[in-house]
Amino acid sequence: MAGNRDRFSTATRLKQLGERTAAHVYRSQTRRQVRRSRLTGRAALLVLVLCTLVVALAYPMRQYVSQRSEIAEQQRAADEARQRLEELRDEKARWQDPAYVEQQARKHLHYVRPGEIGYTVIDPDAEAEERRRSGKDAADRPWYSNVWDGVDKADRPDNR
Numbered sequence: 001m002a003g004n005r006d007r008f009s010t011a012t013r014l015k016q017l018g019e020r021t022a023a024h025v026y027r028s029q030t031r032r033q034v035r036r037s038r039l040t041g042r043a044a045l046l047v048l049v050l051c052t053l054v055v056a057l058a059y060p061m062r063q064y065v066s067q068r069s070e071i072a073e074q075q076r077a078a079d080e081a082r083q084r085l086e087e088l089r090d091e092k093a094r095w096q097d098p099a100y101v102e103q104q105a106r107k108h109l110h111y112v113r114p115g116e117i118g119y120t121v122i123d124p125d126a127e128a129e130e131r132r133r134s135g136k137d138a139a140d141r142p143w144y145s146n147v148w149d150g151v152d153k154a155d156r157p158d159n160r
Contacts, residue, residue, distance in 0.1 A: 094100045105111040112118040 102111075110118055110120065
């Protein structure tokens with residue numbers, strides 16, 4: 001009966017209750033750990049798959065973006081070339097007109113028609129400006145500088 005009394009004593013009951021509670025807590029923690037470890041494994045696999053996708057798609061995406069910008073630049077260059085081509089065609093058409101050719105010859109080459117008298121007006125302010133830029137008058141410079149300046153001026157097409 002002593003074993004029976006131990007069985008029903010408060011201390012024995014508390015001890016058994018504590019052991020059962022501890023076993024229950026241990027089992028629930030083990031289940032949670034098993035569940036947690038399964039979720040952790042799944043999460044790790046998911047992260048691994050996502051990282052693999054990011055790495056696999058990063059280079060093609062970079063290439064795609066750079067090619068799109070290159071295509072846009074090439075289209076812009078082609079548009080500019082088309083515009084320049086149109087301008088050159090217009091200029092070519094103008095040069096086909098004899099009146100335009102005559103106008104340009106008179107303007108740039110100082111051509112005159114037979115019987116006309118051509119005048120070239122020299123701007124005195126331009127000569128003064130040139131002297132000011134050089135810093136000296138012709139009289140203040142050595143003679144050889146004046147000779148070379150004369151040769152240079154004679155060689156320029158705009159001093160006819």
